[in-house]
Amino acid sequence: xxxxIAIWASxxxxxxxxxxxxxxxxDRALIAAFLGGHRDAFDVIVERHRKQIYQLCYRFLxxxxxxxxxxxxxxxxxxxxxxxxxxxxxxxxxxxxxxxxVCLNRVALKTPKxxxxxxxxxxxxxxxxxxxxxxxxxxxxxxxxxxxxxxPKQRATLVLRIYQEMSxxxxxxxxxxxxGAVKANFFHALGNLKRLLQQxx
Amino acid sequence: MTNEFEKFTEDDYKDLIEDVKAAGAVxxxxxxxxxxxxxxxxxxxxxEPIPAAWWMVYWRPIAMAVGTAGLVAFVMLRTHAxxxxxxxxxxxxxxxxxxxxxxxxxxxxxxxxxVEMESAREAGLMPTEYATDQAIESLTPAQREALVRLLRKxxxxxx
Numbered sequence: 001x002x003x004x005i006a007i008w009a010s011x012x013x014x015x016x017x018x019x020x021x022x023x024x025x026x027d028r029a030l031i032a033a034f035l036g037g038h039r040d041a042f043d044v045i046v047e048r049h050r051k052q053i054y055q056l057c058y059r060f061l062x063x064x065x066x067x068x069x070x071x072x073x074x075x076x077x078x079x080x081x082x083x084x085x086x087x088x089x090x091x092x093x094x095x096x097x098x099x100x101x102v103c104l105n106r107v108a109l110k111t112p113k114x115x116x117x118x119x120x121x122x123x124x125x126x127x128x129x130x131x132x133x134x135x136x137x138x139x140x141x142x143x144x145x146x147x148x149x150x151x152p153k154q155r156a157t158l159v160l161r162i163y164q165e166m167s168x169x170x171x172x173x174x175x176x177x178x179x180g181a182v183k184a185n186f187f188h189a190l191g192n193l194k195r196l197l198q199q200x201x
Numbered sequence: 202m203t204n205e206f207e208k209f210t211e212d213d214y215k216d217l218i219e220d221v222k223a224a225g226a227v228x229x230x231x232x233x234x235x236x237x238x239x240x241x242x243x244x245x246x247x248x249e250p251i252p253a254a255w256w257m258v259y260w261r262p263i264a265m266a267v268g269t270a271g272l273v274a275f276v277m278l279r280t281h282a283x284x285x286x287x288x289x290x291x292x293x294x295x296x297x298x299x300x301x302x303x304x305x306x307x308x309x310x311x312x313x314x315x316v317e318m319e320s321a322r323e324a325g326l327m328p329t330e331y332a333t334d335q336a337i338e339s340l341t342p343a344q345r346e347a348l349v350r351l352l353r354k355x356x357x358x359x360x
Binding site: 034035037039042043046047050051054055058059064068071072075076079080082083136139140141143144147158162163190191193194197 | 209213214217218220221222223224225226227228230234235238239241242243245246249251252
């Protein structure tokens with residue numbers, strides 16, 4: 001018996017469905033189970049997607065505290081809004097859309113405080129490549145600061161394209177815009193980033 | 202900005218992408234953080250009711266109407282169809298297989314969960330007090346065995 005049928009049968013017969021059964025289910029079966037009254041199904045959705053959403057939020061906000069808060073906010077909104085999910089895209093893409101909106105709202109309200117990662121703290125100075133690693137770390141800090149200065153839509157496009165490795169079409173779905181607008185935003189983001197990095201060095 | 206784009210060579214593009222990728226490392230939070238995050242989400246939504254699916258809002262009344270019509274058709278067919286005596290009593294396994302592939306059974310399976318007791322009562326589909334007992338008494342031993350198998354299967358009880 002497939003996992004989806006097991007969950008459906010449990011809804012019909014009102015027999016309990018185990019967390020292991022839910023963990024074996026695909027996203028669609030989990031959504032059906034959740035909307036059918038299984039709260040545990042939502043726990044499994046959180047468990048499955050929390051890392052990607054946290055990384056997305058971290059790349060927007062640049063610090064752990066804000067990223068953790070916003071990840072929680074994304075899943076709370078998802079809980080309340082999952083009934084309107086029509087399955088036009090993957091659940092992960094829909095969660096990214098919620099995540100990007102939450103991040104853009106936060107960025108519009110307050111400038112995120114970038115976490116200060118001192119490269120020297122993470123490099124063993126006895127390592128012969130230590131200087132190279134420190135230089136790379138310093139460069140990363142400069143690039144992160146430059147990305148944080150990009151207009152929100154450009155930053156969103158850059159994050160989704162380069163870090164989340166999404167296609168232009170997927171990004172258009174997440175940002176609720178056209179593929180042409182996504183390509184233009186990405187191009188502008190790179191141009192602005194280049195200018196900002198030149199100013200910083 | 203236009204000038205920037207004009208000076209944007211392929212090497213510039215590659216270097217910039219590499220720079221951005223290198224700056225994108227997300228520090229791995231403590232392993233405890235993930236469970237803590239899940240617990241925080243669970244606590245926050247604990248008091249929230251699970252919202253109904255969007256399609257249920259539109260399709261529930263339609264499904265109820267179709268289900269009621271299906272049940273009426275089923276009862277009418279059962280009432281008016283001439284009883285044909287079976288030449289050989291089928292085995293319990295055959296009966297279960299027959300029921301499972303039956304279009305009528307499939308229709309009832311799909312329609313029944315969407316029918317409210319109140320709607321069934323209004324449609325005059327509620328059984329009389331001893332109808333179930335009488336129906337079971339009228340079954341042959343093989344049919345009773347098949348019924349038991351179906352019920353066990355539905356309840357997930359292994360044989």
